[in-house]
Amino acid sequence: MKNNDQRSSVLWFAIGLAIALYSKKYGLGTLSSPGPGFVPFLSGLAIALLALVVFFQQRHKKGKESLKDLWVRKKWPTMLMVMAVLVLYTIFLKTFGFILTTFLLIAFLYRTMEPLSWRKVLFGAVITALGSYAIFQLWLQAQLPEGIFGF
Secondary structure (H helix, E strand, C coil), X not given: CCCHHHHHHHHHHHHHHHHHHHHHHHCCECCCCECCCHHHHHHHHHHHHHHHHHHHHXXXXXXXXXXXXXXXXXXXXXXXXXXXXXHHHXXXXXXXXXXXXXXXXXXXXXXXXXXXXXXXXXXXXXHHHHHHHHHHHHHCCCCCCCCCCCC
16 A cells, blocks of 8 residues: 555545444334434445545555655644634533624634635625524524523
């Protein structure tokens, strides 16, 4: 095998197959009435399929990268800042509610990860926050934190 990606894809292929095979003992059911093993079975197949895609893509890749080379090009301050903001998101989610904290998180991510104009940032954050609220609260009827503002 040429590189680390090919080696890891073989491991993920084996893990995906193991998940798919072991999930069959829980019962797959049918498409109209899926059993408890249906979603894990599909997940295992998806993992195995994606591992195959990575394996064959790496066959055509020239050169060999070491693990150290993969970490050198990363933007460490940005990554640490995003992780800190995600922690703050979980802390303030209950206090300020889902819509407001999600809006602020997405606006921060849009502005930090790929600097966009404020117009695009605000538009994308509003659409994302309201769209995810509509999906989870209205459609799936999940209980999302309302926060101190009641929305």
